[in-house]
Amino acid sequence: MKKTVLITGASGGIGYVLAYRFAEAGYRLVLVARSSDKLQQLARELKDTYRASCMTVTKDLGVESEIAALHKELLEQEIEVDVLVNNAGFGLYGEFVETDLEQELNMIDxxxxxxxxxTKLFVPAMVRKGTGGVLNVASVAAFQPGPLMAVYYATKAYVLSFSEALENELKGTGVTVTALCPGPTQTGFSDRANLGTSKLFKSGAMDVRKVADIGYNGFLQGKSVVIPGAQYRLLTLLIRFMPRKLVTSIVRSIQGKA
Structure with missing residues (x-):
């Protein structure tokens, strides 16, 4: 029987590429995003390329009732999720006193x-079966405070901390948890976050396919944390030994306007 992967934010970026990787590996896919047209197009591409079985679900996952409805829909169709990819997310650039509160609360949601x-809804069934996996898309932003994107960095710190703790709790159950922590990546993220004037993305970004491939392979290997790019792995190591205020000042400088 084919395994099933649920991918959120599948209509673009890392989620889009991961859908291709899981389809190539023979998974049945449940693709979730807000954009119905983009999901339908992706499903057609995967069916044409890999004869993949694809279910598309248009939901706003920032709304709790939409998440509950998704879970209920899969239960009613007797679809068991073997792999959960939590990729959906967005950022917002600007000084906290000037950014929009509603957008930031939506970001946290x-x-x-x-x-x-x-994760709460789908992982218990994986544990009962004794097999499964979770791939959470965090960021190198998770490793330090981020002036000019204060709330976004804080949300990714949560994702990393949560993933590492859950990975420890699930040892021996057959369920793995991986946090993918990419640096700047060539996706639509920078446009959504209004990062067009920031030095962070103007200094260069990794190819989204390379990032997704590294994350996918790390997940298959059961790694708890995956950081694409040697420069970012070195960065996350160095900041552990630097004064926090210095780290924060450096991030502020990097994220300032070009």
Missing amino acids: LNVCSLTML
């Missing part, structure tokens, strides 16, 4: 609450 609720 999607980046933190949605990821937590989906």
